[in-house]
Amino acid sequence: MAQRKGCLIGCGVALVLGIGLAVLAVFGVGKFLDMADRTLIDPEVYAAVEAGDAESEVRAKLPSGDSFVKGALKEGGPAEPEGSTCAWYVSGAEPVNGKETVLRFCFKDGRLAEKAEYPMR
Template sequence: MAQRKGCLIGCGVALVVGIGLVVAVLFGAGKLLDVADKTLLDPKVYEAVRIGDPETEVRAKLPSGDSFVKDALKDGGPAEPVGGTCAWYLSSTDNSSSDVLRLCFKDGKLADKAAYRMK
């Protein structure tokens, strides 16, 4: 009888650990999809916008950019323009020469564009 209880306890622990791993994998996949949805930008969209374009028009073509990876994308890039607000995105294509696409806005217009490799 004691041996049977030990087996049941072991199976229960294995079941709880297995469920925990499934939950962790699903949570990680959800975060990855969230990052992709909010930070991936097609380089064609980046190339199509021009300095001086109205901010509202440009932002309408962009994903939100709100992601926990935003701080990592800032590293290694050129200095931000004084008085502007910037948004960082990952290039959505593997064959791009740039990993990070940065767009900066000032006074309601696109003020600066920068494309660079992430460190």
């Protein structure tokens, strides 16, 4: 009888752990998809905007950019123009040499002051 109880307890623990891992996997996939939705941008959008374009028009073409990976996207890029506000995105293009491309848009005085692209570190 004790052996049977031990087996049932072991199976119950395994079931609870399995369900917990499944929940974590779904949560992780959800976070990844949310990050991609907020930071992924079509390279054609990047090519279509030019320095001097109105900030409101450019931002209307961009996703929110709010993501937990924002800090990682900032690394390795050129210096930000003084007095500007920048937004970072991941290019939807194929990786170059195994690295994703970061697309940065910097705004100043209601205009796109600069755009830059560089490999993610």
